[in-house]
Amino acid sequence: MLTQQSTAAALLHRFRSVRAATLHFCGPLSPEDMMVQSCAEASPVKWHLAHTTWFFETFILTEFVAGYQAFDPDFRWLFNSYYKALGEMPEKKLRASFSRPPLDRILAYRTHVEAAIERLLQHTPEDEILRRVSLGLEHEQQHLELAATDIKHAFYTNPLQPSYLPLAPGHSVGHAIAPPMEWLPFSPGYPVRPGVIEIGVTPDPHSVNGFAFDNETPRHSVYVAPFRLASRAVTCAEYLTFIDEGGYAHPEFWLSEGWDTVEREGWQAPLYWRRDTSNPSGWSIFTLHGWRTLGELSETPVCHLSYFEADAFARWSGHRLPTEFEWEFVAAQTAVHGNLLESDALHPRPAGSRNGIHQLYGDVWEWTQSPYTGYPGYKPLPGALGEYNGKFMSSQMVLRGGSCVTPATHIRATYRNFFHPATRWQFSGLRLARDAAS
Numbered sequence: 001m002l003t004q005q006s007t008a009a010a011l012l013h014r015f016r017s018v019r020a021a022t023l024h025f026c027g028p029l030s031p032e033d034m035m036v037q038s039c040a041e042a043s044p045v046k047w048h049l050a051h052t053t054w055f056f057e058t059f060i061l062t063e064f065v066a067g068y069q070a071f072d073p074d075f076r077w078l079f080n081s082y083y084k085a086l087g088e089m090p091e092k093k094l095r096a097s098f099s100r101p102p103l104d105r106i107l108a109y110r111t112h113v114e115a116a117i118e119r120l121l122q123h124t125p126e127d128e129i130l131r132r133v134s135l136g137l138e139h140e141q142q143h144l145e146l147a148a149t150d151i152k153h154a155f156y157t158n159p160l161q162p163s164y165l166p167l168a169p170g171h172s173v174g175h176a177i178a179p180p181m182e183w184l185p186f187s188p189g190y191p192v193r194p195g196v197i198e199i200g201v202t203p204d205p206h207s208v209n210g211f212a213f214d215n216e217t218p219r220h221s222v223y224v225a226p227f228r229l230a231s232r233a234v235t236c237a238e239y240l241t242f243i244d245e246g247g248y249a250h251p252e253f254w255l256s257e258g259w260d261t262v263e264r265e266g267w268q269a270p271l272y273w274r275r276d277t278s279n280p281s282g283w284s285i286f287t288l289h290g291w292r293t294l295g296e297l298s299e300t301p302v303c304h305l306s307y308f309e310a311d312a313f314a315r316w317s318g319h320r321l322p323t324e325f326e327w328e329f330v331a332a333q334t335a336v337h338g339n340l341l342e343s344d345a346l347h348p349r350p351a352g353s354r355n356g357i358h359q360l361y362g363d364v365w366e367w368t369q370s371p372y373t374g375y376p377g378y379k380p381l382p383g384a385l386g387e388y389n390g391k392f393m394s395s396q397m398v399l400r401g402g403s404c405v406t407p408a409t410h411i412r413a414t415y416r417n418f419f420h421p422a423t424r425w426q427f428s429g430l431r432l433a434r435d436a437a438s
Ligand SMILES: [Fe+2]
Pocket: 051, 081, 139, 143
C-alpha cells in the first residue's frame, strides 16, 4: 500500500504532467486564437487556462493554506464558472470580452498557483487536500478536452478556417479499412440469462488513490438482460447511407424533440460536414487538421452527432443505442486503451483488424440511451463542490468511453459524461446495440 508520502509524491508528478499537457496543447495557438468563443457551449482557451487555475486556488489554497495571498482578488469571481454558492460570476457569453487580464497575466497566475500547490504537496498534506488536488487535475483534464473542441469550433467559424495542426504532405487521418461490424454477445447470467451486475464505484472516504467523481458513486446493482453490442463504432460511410436514404427527411426515425431540432436548425448532416462537389465523395469534413474529404475519412467513426442523430440512426438501422449499464458491463472487462489525446491523431481513426471489441475507449464519446441521473443513494460532494456534477442531473444523456481528445489518464469504465441531447460540438458518435433475442 502506498504511504501518505508516496501518494503526495505521485500526485505532485501527476500535477506537473497534467498542467504541462494543458500548455503543450496551447503551443500552436496565438493569443488571439485563445480569445475566441464561437458558440454558446464553448469558452475561450485563455479562459480555460485561468479557470482551471482558479479551481486549485479556490478549493485548495484559499480554504487550506493559512496566510495564502491570492494572486488577484478579482479573479475569485471573474473565473468562477457556475459555483453559485461562492457568489456572482460574469455571464458565460461574456468570456470572449476578457481581453483584460492579458494572457501574460493569466500565465503568471498559473505559475503563482502552481508554486503554492507544489509547496503543499512537498509537505505531505492531509487526505482532504490530496483528494482535492486529484479532483482539480481531473477538472483540468476535462477543460483540456473542452479547449480542443472549442478551438475546433472557433477555427471552423473563422473565415480562413485554419488548421490547428496541419498534416505533413502525404499523411492522412483515415488510411485503414474498418473491419466489418460484428455483434458480440454479452450475458450477465450464465449461460445466456438475465442477471444482476454491479455498476459504479464504492466511495471510500479514507482512500486518496483511485479517483472517481461523485456521479460514479455509489456502486449498485442493476438488472440486465442478455444483449449484443457492435464490435466497433458506426463509421462515416455507414452514416452516409443514412443521409443518402433520406434519414434527415423522415420524421419516423426521430424523437419528437429531435425532429423539431432538425427542422429548426436545418440539419442535413453531422456538424462539420459540408457538401463538396470538388471531390468524388461529394462531402468534406472539417477537422483539427483542416478540411479533409469524406473519402479519406469514410472508415473513421462518425462524430459530432447529437443524441437525436445517434438515436435516429439506430432506429433507421433497426437497432438501438446501448444503456450506460450495458456499456460499463463490457468496458469493465476491457483495458483502457485506444485513440486518446496522447496518440496525437486529434481525430477518430478506423478500427483495428483484430477480433473482439474495438474503440470502447477513445475515438468518439458514445451516446447511450440512459438519462443522466444520480445512482441510487447518490450524494453530491459537500459544500460548493456539490455543484460540480449533481445540479446538472436533468434533461441530459450519458456518454461513455472518451474521445480522441480525452487524456488517457482521465478515462475509465465507470466514467459518465453528459450533455444535452442536441449537443454536437464534442467528438460524440455511437455504437449500436440490440437485444440478444432480436
Ligand atoms: Fe470547470
